[in-house]
Amino acid sequence: MYRRDGSGGEQMIGRIFVMPKPEVLDPQGKAIRQSLHQLGYADVTDVRLGKFLRVRLTEKDPKVARERIEQMCQRLLANQVIENYRIELSEAEDE
Numbered sequence: 001m002y003r004r005d006g007s008g009g010e011q012m013i014g015r016i017f018v019m020p021k022p023e024v025l026d027p028q029g030k031a032i033r034q035s036l037h038q039l040g041y042a043d044v045t046d047v048r049l050g051k052f053l054r055v056r057l058t059e060k061d062p063k064v065a066r067e068r069i070e071q072m073c074q075r076l077l078a079n080q081v082i083e084n085y086r087i088e089l090s091e092a093e094d095e
Contacts, residue, residue, distance in 0.1 A: 010060070010091075010092065011056055011057060011058055011059075011060075011091070011092035012056070012057045012059055012060070012062060012065040012089060012090070012091060012092060013054060013055070013056055013057075013089070013090050013091070013092045014053075014054070014055040014056075014057065014065065014066075014069040014087055014088070014089055015052070015053075015054055015087070015088040015089075015090075016052070016053040016054075016055065016069065016072075016073060016077060016078075016085055016086070016087055016088075017050060017051075017052055017085060017086045017088075018050050018051045018052075018053070018073075018077065018078045018083050018084070018085045019048055019050035019083060019084055019085070020048060020049075020050065020082060020083055020084075021082055021083060021084055024082045024083075026047075026048050026049060028049040029046070029047040029048045029049045030047070032047045032049065033045075033046065033047040050083075053077060055069060055072065056092055057069070062089055065089060066087060066089050069087050069089070070087065073085050073087070
């Protein structure tokens with residue numbers, strides 16, 4: 001994670017979760033729910049299918065990194081008409 005004092009590490013990792021808005025139909029999620037029921041998982045009441053993106057940035061400042069990822073989401077990664085997104089930000093660790 002980034003430090004509370006605002007100093008960053010060598011790189012930042014942005015984790016972006018994109019999901020259909022609640023009012024948008026999700027036929028893939030519905031199909032998955034039906035398949036889970038057929039497999040015996042009757043307790044599943046809803047499935048929403050989204051996407052997860054992991055972006056590594058050379059930016060060291062967490063505030064700037066978050067702003068950059070926000071721009072990416074607004075311009076390309078999420079269709080804001082039908083999708084919501086959430087960003088998590090942390091310092092990159094050796095992976």
